[in-house]
Amino acid sequence: MSLSGKTAIVTGSNSGIGLGVARALAGQGANVVINSFTDSKEDHGIAEEISKAFDVEARYIQADMSKGADCRKLIETAGACDILVNNAGIQHVAAIDEFPVDKWDAIIAINMNSSFHTTAAALPLMRAAGWGRVINIASAHGLTASPYKSAYVTAKHGVVGMTKVVALETAEEAITANAICPGYVHTPLVEAQIPDTMKKYNLSREDALRDVILERQPSKQFATVEQIGGVAAFLCSPAADQITGTTISVDGGWTAL
Numbered sequence: 499m500s501l502s503g504k505t506a507i508v509t510g511s512n513s514g515i516g517l518g519v520a521r522a523l524a525g526q527g528a529n530v531v532i533n534s535f536t537d538s539k540e541d542h543g544i545a546e547e548i549s550k551a552f553d554v555e556a557r558y559i560q561a562d563m564s565k566g567a568d569c570r571k572l573i574e575t576a577g578a579c580d581i582l583v584n585n586a587g588i589q590h591v592a593a594i595d596e597f598p599v600d601k602w603d604a605i606i607a608i609n610m611n612s613s614f615h616t617t618a619a620a621l622p623l624m625r626a627a628g629w630g631r632v633i634n635i636a637s638a639h640g641l642t643a644s645p646y647k648s649a650y651v652t653a654k655h656g657v658v659g660m661t662k663v664v665a666l667e668t669a670e671e672a673i674t675a676n677a678i679c680p681g682y683v684h685t686p687l688v689e690a691q692i693p694d695t696m697k698k699y700n701l702s703r704e705d706a707l708r709d710v711i712l713e714r715q716p717s718k719q720f721a722t723v724e725q726i727g728g729v730a731a732f733l734c735s736p737a738a739d740q741i742t743g744t745t746i747s748v749d750g751g752w753t754a755l
C-alpha cells in the first residue's frame with residue numbers, strides 16, 4: 499500500500515474528523531499515532547482496533563494540545579513523523595465583548611498554537627526522512643467568518659497563514675503543507691445538536707438540517723469524516739507532490755457564496 503512504512507501522527511484523533519483521518523491513513527498502510535488528552539481505556543482501545551482492522555502499527559500517546567511542551571513531546575515520543583495532521587480543536591460561541599478570556603486562550607492554544615509546536619518538532623524528522631506531509635485541519639472559518647466565533651475564526655485564519663509559511667520554508671524539499679477547510683462535517687458532536695435544534699425550532703429532522711444546521715452549506719449535506727480522510731490520503735499521494743501552501747475546501751459550496 500502507498501503509505502506502508504510511513505508514520506502518521508493525528509492530533510485529537512479519538513473521535514470525529516481526527517479518527518476518520520487516522521483510519522483513512524491506516525487504510526493506506528500508514529502506522530498511526532492516536533492522540534487525545536484523556537488517556538482512557540477507550541483511547542487505547544481505538545489504537546488497538548485500528549491496528550487489527552488495517553494490519554498496521556497503531557499506538558496511543560496522551561498529550562494535551564493546549565500545552566506547547568506536550569505538543570512537542572508527542573512528536574518526540576512517537577520518534578518518527580512522516581505525516582503530521584494537526585486536527586485537535588474546540589469551539590466556544592459568544593459575542594466578542596462577552597467572550598470568556600479562558601475560552602479565548604484555550605481555543606488559540608489548542609486550535610492554532612499547537613500546530614506551531616508540533617510542526618516545529620516534526621519538520622526535523624521529516625527532513626531526516628527526506629519526505630513529509632503537514633496537513634492542517636482548518637475550517638471554512640479559516641477563510642470566512644461568522645459572528646460569535648471570534649476565537650475560532652481567528653485561530654483557523656492563523657492556521658491557514660501558518661500553512662502557507664510552512665509550505666514556503668519547505669518548498670524545495672519533498673515536504674508539503676496544506677490545510678483542509680471543512681464546512682459542516684457529520685460527527686457525533688454535530689449529531690448530538692440535531693434533536694435540540696428540532697425541539698427549539700419545532701422542525702422535522704430534515705428541516706432542522708436544511709434550514710438551521712446546514713443553512714450556510716449550499717449542498718444541504720454534511721461532509722463525512724471519510725471524505726475528509728480521503729482528502730488527507732490524497733494529499734499524501736504522489737498526485738499531490740506539487741500541491742503545497744494551499745487550502746482545499748470540503749464545504750458543499752459554502753465559501754463559493
Ligand code: NAD
Pocket residue numbers: 509510511512513514515516533534535561562563564585586587588608609635636637638679680681682683684685686687688
Ligand atoms: P471532535 O470534538 O469530535 O474532535 C476534537 C478532537 O480534539 C477530539 O479528538 C478531542 O479529544 C481533541 N482535543 C480537544 N482538546 C484537546 C486537547 N487539549 N489536547 C488533545 N486533544 C484535544 O470534533 P471534530 O468536529 O472532529 O473536530 C476536529 C477538527 O475539525 C477541529 O479542529 C475542528 O475545528 C475541525 N472542524 C470541524 C468541523 C465540523 O463540522 N465537525 C468543521 C470544520 C472544522
